[in-house]
Amino acid sequence: MHIEQNILDQVNEWLTPTFDQNTQDEITALMTSDPKGLEDAFYKNLEFGTGGMRGVMGVGTNRINKYTLGKNTQGLSNYLKKCFPNEDLKVAIAYDCRKNSDTLAKVVADIFSANGIKVYLFSELRPTPELSFALKYLNCHAGIVLTASHNPPEYNGYKVYWQDGGQIVPPQDGEIIAEIEALKYNDINFTANENLIEYIDTEIDEAFIKSTIENASFNTPKEAKENLNIVFTSLHGTSIKSIPAVLSKAGYTNVNIVKEQEIPDGTFPTVKSPNPEEPEALTMALALADKVNADIVIGTDPDSDRLGVAVRDTNGKMILLNGNQTMVIMTAFLLEQWKRADKITGTEFIGSTIVSTPMMLDLAEAYGIECKVGLTGFKWIAKFIKDFPDQKFIGGGEESFGFMVGDAVRDKDAVAACLLVCEIAAQAKASGSSLYNELINLYLDFSxxxxxxxxxxxxxxEGLAEINQMMIDLRENPMESINGQRVVCIEDYQNTTARDLINNETFHLDIPKSNVLIYYLEDGSKICARPSGTEPKIKFYFSVNAILESKDDLEAANAYLDTKIQNIISEMKLN
Structure with missing residues (x-):
């Protein structure tokens, strides 16, 4: 096959002595055995997306390896020195269960130390939210997590955190990227100063667990905790290091762990995808739940920032909740607890994202507070906390199974969310209700x-080009009606404009640019198109709603909304 000259130029650079012999040998093998794979490995540079940098592990500029991550780390080291010229710099590093995460974490630590930066490196794998906590606890200037979250086993990734414990946002992200792009690979200093690398574990673990219990506990009676029958799976990931200990110390004694998925393993041998968003991932946990007659099933992704929940419906059958449902349940509970404690003054806020359920806005209005809505990714919610110090953050989430309780951790946190959802379930069961009934009550109150x-x-x-073309078509040839409903407004976050199609007016969106389009229909339906920032995917989000008069109407309303969604999908030719 023909390979473009600019790609060959990149390949030839990687065949020089700057790169180790194993790397050169792998590239040489690809040249003869897999030219298509060689092109994919070098046709672009890996970029920072909504959740940091993620990619397939291997050789090349479009892969995760010691050189691409090394360049990131050298650039970040240079940037830290510019930002804090007279300070003794400190960074914290954590990593997940994935193949090569531990060795890549040590490479990153070596480079920071080679640049005279003090490194706190976790001695073993740890949840991502613990890194955010540790960074603040140790007063570090930045932090790194080696993780690809819920991506397939061949992936790994690199997430950068700033002083506040949140992921990097503008302008830091662009400035760091500029530093990285200004470097050549032979600028990377791999020669470690071991005296600057300190291994951390137990002290941080204990502080993190203590903080989690303080932030996510709400006076649940001891008996109610003991009566809640929980099934938990870490899906071979890092949450096994924290969640069982948190639940135990918080008083939850009836916890059944899925043993086949308990040991961390980056090949994720028992699931097709280690993503609690996918129903298949919780198959083993659901089977165990039926065996032990559990009230609730909880599963987390490999780096323990996403939380999947299953509960029993009104017929006693285990059903999976989606991220929007768990988000509104937890947010409504937090708001009610704050109200009962007389802590709501009107200066508080909750956080959500543009692709998440509009019910979050209804909840905020009902409690007389603000719901701040940002772009996809918890870095934007963390940025709200930093940008509005006079307002108190209660909690918030996004549709992709992430939630954050308070501001002790500045990223989505499945550890605290797990404890919080158990508190809600335990209190509901003790009062003769259930987590599912609490959700239905919210539907009765808010639609x-x-x-x-x-x-x-x-x-x-080719896939990237296809995704780009789909977004171009949606922008340049917008649909005027969908499923018999007029499109009344189109928000284009790439050019930060909103077009009111009824009054033929255009408004500015006060939000950072992002390649996202949202269509609003006259019946309140919402359709969002967004290329993923971390995977080779384009995502379409649908939100529909209907008034629910009574619990008896639930089944019919659910069928009506399902039909509406499927009609929209068919008309948009997405099935």
Whole structure:
């Protein structure tokens, strides 16, 4: 096959002595055995997306390896020195269960130390939220997590955190990227100063667990905790290091762990995808739940920032909740607890994202507080906390199974969310209700909101071009009606404009630019199109709603909304 000259130039650079012999040998093998794979490995540089930098592990500029991460780390080291010229710099590093995460974490630590920066490196794998906590606890200037979250086993990644414990946001992200792009690979200093690398574990673990219990406990009676029958799975990931200890110390004694998925393993041998968003991932946990007659099933992704929950419905059958449902349940509970404690003054806020359920806005209005809505990714919610110091953050989430309780951790946190959802379930059961009934009560109060997500995978260079063309078509040839409903407004976050199609007016969106389009229909339906920032996918988010008069109408309302979503999908030719 023909490979473009600019790609060959990149390949030839990687065949020089700057790169080790194993790397050169792998590239040489690809040249003869897999030219298509060689092109995919070098046709672009890996970029920072919504959740840091993620990619397939291997050789090349479009892969996760010691050189691409090394360049990131050298650039970040240079940037830290510019930002804090007269300070003794400190960084914290954590990593997950994935193949090569431990060795790549040590490479990153070596480079920081080679640049005279003090490194706190976790001695073993730890949850991502613990890194955010540790960074603040140790007064570090930055932090790194080696993780690809819920991506397939061949992936790894690199997430950068700033002083506040949140992921990098503008302008830091662009400035750091500029530093990285200004470097050549032979600028990377790999020669470690071991005296500057300190291994951390137990002290941070204990402080993190203590903080989690303080922030996510709400006076649940001891008997109620003991009566809640929990099934938990870490899906071979890092949460096994924290969640069992948190639940035990918080007083939850009836916890059944899925043993087959308890040991951390980056190959994720028992699941197709280690993602609690995917129903298949919780198959083993659901089977155990039926065996032990559990009230609730909880599963986390490999780096323990996403939380999947299953509960029993009104017929006693285990059903999976989606991220929007768990988010509104937890947010409503927090708001009610703050109200009962007379802590709501009107200066508080909750956080959500543009692709998440509009019910969050209804909840905020009902409690007389603000719901701040940002772009996809918890870094934007963390940025709200930093940008509005006079307002108190209560909690918030996003549709992709992430939630954050308070501001002790500045990223989505499945450890605290796990404890919080157990508190809600235990209190509900003790009062003769259930987590599912609490959700239905919210639908009765605020309308029945139903959301659905479609992810279309488009791999490689051709896939990227196809995704780009789909977004161009949606922008340049917008649909005027969908499923018999007029499109009344289109928000384009790439050019930060909103077009009111009824009054033919255009408004400015006061939000950072992002490649996202949202269509609003006259019946309150919402459709969002967004290329993923971390995977070769384009995602379509659907939100529809209907008034729910009584619990008896639930089944009919659910069927009506399902039909509405499927009609929208069919008309948009997405099935």
């Amino acid at each position: 029945f909101y139903k959301e659905h997500l479609i992810s279309l995978t488009k791999k490689g260079k």
